[in-house]
Amino acid sequence: MADFANYPSLRGKTVFLTGGAVGIGAQTVRAFAAQGAKVGFVDLNADAGGALLKEIGGDHAFEQCDLRDIEATRFAFRNLAAKLGNAEVLVNNAAHDDRHDWRDVTPDYWDERMATNLRHMFFAIQNVAPAMIDAGGGAIVNIGSNSWWEAGGGFPAYATAKSAVHGLTRTMARDLGEHRIRVNTVVPGWIMTERQKELWVTPEALAKQVDRQCLPDPVDPVYVARMVLFLASDDAAMCTANNFMVEAGSI
Template sequence: MSFAIYPSLKNTTVIVTGGASGIGAEVVEAFAAQGSRVGMIDLDGDRGAAKKAEMDGRGLPFAFEKCDLRDIDALKSSIAALKSALGPATVLVNNAARDDRHPWTEVTPDYYDERIATNLRHMFFAIQAVAPDMIAAGKGSIINFGSNSWWEGAGGMPVYTSSKAAVHGMTRSFARDLGPHRIRVNTVVPGWVMTERQKSLWATPEALEKHRQRQCLPDLIDPVYLARMVLFLASDDAAMCTANNYMVEAGSI
């Protein structure tokens, strides 16, 4: 399968959160293939170090910062370190999240706050940290990852779906506030994407067949297709795209 090359992404500094595995890893690889300068933030130090060694071996501009995104001071320090290594970012991909299942009857205030910190709060403060450099550059693209789970009315993870629904409101508000600086803010909405995590935890034959019947398209969604949408939204080709949801869910809603 042949994919597009976006000249506007060459030498562009990009920050990707949660880039060590899953969709984020595919996004990191996709930007590297475009000739972008990629900064990755992730809690998984081993995978991050391995990716750094691989990228260095390929001669690609890449930096990695190990960070627990629930710690906002650490997040800000990591973004500052990536700026020092790669230059100011004009693309931010807020990808990091965890869709852990949790029955509503067992959610405590502490668990609720921790899930919001894991799935929503860091996105806001990452935008706050990178936006000044985008304003100085007179352009930027911020891509927040939502989820089709709440659109579908999925159960079994109400704090996760609450946080992902909130991403859409955050996107639209930031798009309004940052738009005068030609900074675009969008949400990418994945369907059920076949990452290793999904396949190992929840993708039983029965669940997959039920989901196939819900989708308009018969094929399961590979992470590469989310990465392709992210590249488009980051590129100059999407110069008039902002404040919107871009669905990559095979028609399941």
Template sequence: MPEFALYPSLQGKTVFITGGASGIGAEMVTAFAAQGAKVGFVDFDADTAEALVAATDGTVAFEFCDLRDIDALRTAFAKLADRLGPATALVNNAARDDRHGWQDVTPEYWDERFSTNLRHMFFAMQAVVPGMIEAGGGSIINLGSNSWWEKVPGMPAYTAAKSAVHGLTRSSAKEFGAHRIRVNAVVPGWVMTERQKELWATPEKLEDHLKGQCLPDLIEPVYLARMVLFLASDDSAMCTASNFMVDGGSI
């Protein structure tokens, strides 16, 4: 494992992370906690979330929340702010890349996928931006996906929602920039979370996937967390409205 940077500006910073209980989100929670940040996260997997809190010796805060329920999101963020103070960094990480055939998509499923993968990002920003304005600035990091760039089939509602993340990111960067609030997108390639390994990462698919990458190594969640740390820190003070690819050169 390489030696990674410490960011003094993250010491004591309040960071909210959506979907922080497992996978990439859990890696982010752990990484921010290691930087001395005050970390709060939301998730609807309470058992896994509580295990993560225990693994970090209770140094992070968790609130249960199904992000498809916007009132619940607002309540959870308000509780985290009461415990940790207003967030000056937000990581909109939560999403689910469930596969689905185009023939089977109903209007109800389409709407549910957008609620799962896009809608909550806007309302999470809406919830934290007033506090960032009062603080004199902040950083918002939205997790996109390179799936739509790669023209991945078999999940049209997911790729449509994830492509919209980039439009939301760029327009929000202009919307909030006068308040020194930066908004960027981090764009993962195929990241080897436990979920991916269990459901889809067969040896044959991995071999075929690596043929499309410039780098010969699989992407581990830690590398997404490292990019997010940079974008939340003062080291990236003049970075906004941009896509930061962590995809091994797949595009």
């Protein structure tokens, strides 16, 4: 593993993160905890969330939450704030890239995919932004995807939701920028999480992916986490309304 950077400005910061129990989210929770931040994360997976909280130890918190339920999300965020203080950093990570054939998509399924992959991001921002304004600033990082840039098929509702994340980032960066709140998108490529490995990574698919990348190595979740850390830190004080790619040059 590389000898990664330390960001003193993150020490003691309160970070809220959605979808933090597994995958990219869990790796990002670990990364913030290692920086000395106070991390509050939410996830539907109570067992994995509890295990991760036990693993990182220290002054952190976990709330089980179905982010499709906005009232439940608000309740979970209130509980995190009561335990850790108001969020100074928000990472909107939660998503689910289930495959689906466009012929089979119903209006209910479409709406559920928007609720899973997009809607909660806006309401999480709405929840934390007032306290960030009162504090004089903050950082918000939305996790997008390069799937729609690559014209990836097999999940039209997911790709549509993820493309909209970039619009959300741009408009909220404008609305919140006067308060010194920065809003950016981290754009992962095909990241080798355990879920991806279990469901979709085959030797043939991986070889095809690596061939289209400029760099010849599969992308580990830790590199997404490192980009999130940078954007949350004071080192990125003049970075907002932009996309930061972590995809080994595969666009």
